[in-house]
Amino acid sequence: MGELSIDNDSTIEIDYTPYEERLETYIVPILFLIIFVVGVLGNGTLVVIFLRHRSMRNVPNTFIFSLALADLLVIITCVPFTSILYTLESYPWGVAVCKISESAKDISIGVSVYTLTALSVERYYAIANPLRRLQKKSVAILAALLIWLLAIAFALPDAVFSRLDEVEIDSNKTITFCSPFPNISDVDxxxxxxxxxxxxxxxxxxxxxxxxxxxxxxxxxHASANEMPGDVKGTQSVVQAKARKHVARMVLIFVFLFFICFLPHHVFMLWFHFYPNAKNSYNYWWHALKMIGFCLSFVNSCVNPIALYWGSGVFRSYFNKYLCCKNLEWSRNAQSNRDYDSNLNSTLRRRDQVTLTSIVCESQSLQDAYNPQHRQEVTIHS
Known part of the structure; x- marks a missing residue:
């Protein structure tokens, strides 16, 4: 019998299997290499798009930029060091890397989920108050900064208490691992x-x-479909409603991906720490769930750019430009998405300006029609 580390914090007694005989020893490094390459390219491109193109710096994209930075943080500081946890038996890095990796992981998760929350709130107010600019870019930047500060504050315990611990496999072998929990008597x-x-x-x-x-x-x-005035109904109103739904749908995709990627991890951790007989009930099925949750929690750091690529024609064009060296060609749908997705309020204001201009022109035409001098000039020219 030997001992197996469970998520770097606890140990259970099972039949010990050497690392070279485990499937995850070969799968995890390959998967993490893919996560690293896709995550750096995808999120790095999002950062470049936001910084280089002023037209992309709207409220939703400000939060997407913050998401990309959080994903880059966990990919650069955690993925290279965490990928070997199931390849090498003992943690080869020092306590400083242990503290940085554990805290950076929590910061990234916090920034991701709180940014998604802020995006959901912003989308609701954009739909509920389409004619008001309740969400300005300055407010979005301030909210993103506050989200980072809040995530850093929640990650401080792991930054302080993370340490290197040792587990004895047998009388001749000891394994070192990175634990996020302090060395206290009531650590459980x-x-x-x-x-x-x-x-x-x-x-x-x-x-x-x-x-x-x-x-x-x-x-x-649902209610806005019946509240829209009669003079705005038609093609224009359909396009506006579609534009508002498009951004909300993209945010919902991000939320769904986050939900799926972190569900197995939380299910396993809650079961292991709160089920009284968890250590004795732990088997290779639970071990498989643990491995799936471990990998999916890092997969989440590279899926948002992929979702944007397939869900947004504007971002797809920019991705093709920077990653595939293609010319930036805007299709009619992509341009329409950019106009409406970037700033729905500007679109509505443009509609109101066009309507007002039409009214003024019609009024001027009526005045000219009843102007005697104008009628005389028309008669002469005729």
Whole structure:
């Protein structure tokens, strides 16, 4: 019998299998290499697009830029060092890398889920108040900065308490691993509070808030179809409604990907730390769930650029330009998406200006028609 580390914090006794005989020893490094390459290219391109193109610096894209930075943080600081956890038996890096990796992972998760929450709130107000500029770029930048500060604050315990610990496999072999929990007598109690609080703060509460705002958004979209004035109904109103729904749909895709990627991890951690007989019930099925949750939590750092590529014609054109060296060609749909996705309020204002101009022109035409001098000039020219 030997001992196996469970998520760098606890150990259980099972039949010990040498690392060279485990499937994850060969799968995890390949998967993490793919995550690293795709994540750096995708999120790095998003950062370049935001910084180099002023037209892309709107409120939703400001939050997407923050998401890309958070994903780059975890990819650069965690993926290269974490990829060998299931390849080498002992943690080869020092305590500094252990602290940086654990805290950077929490910062990235916090920024991601709180940014998605902010995006959901912003989309709701954009749909509920389409004629008001309640969300300005300066407000979005301030919100993004506050999100980063909040995520850093929540990650401080792991930055302080993470340490290197050792597990004895047998009398001749000891394994070193990185643990996010302090070296205290009641570490199991601390671990329970830590796991439960992270599940609430990083998963349950934010996703519940997002769900509430999307329910309100759906109610508002349903009601707005009957509230639209008669003079705005038609092709223009359909395009405007479609534009508002498009951005909200992209945010919902991001939220769904986050939900799927972190669900197995939270399920396993809560089961292992709160089920009384978890250590004895742990088997290779639970080990497989643990491995899936471990890998999916890092896959989440590279899926957002892929979703943007397939869901947005504007971003797809920019991705093709920077990654495939293609000319930036705007299709009619892509240009329409950019105009409406970038700033729905500007679109509505342009519509109002066109309507006002038409009214003025019609009024001027009526005045000219009843002007005697104008009628005389028309008669002469005729």
């Amino acid at each position: 109690v601390y671990a329970k509070y830590n796991v439960f609080s992270k599940s609430l703060v990083y998963y349950v509460i934010p996703l519940s808030v997002i769900a509430c705002f999307y329910i309100l958004m759906a109610i508002r979209l």
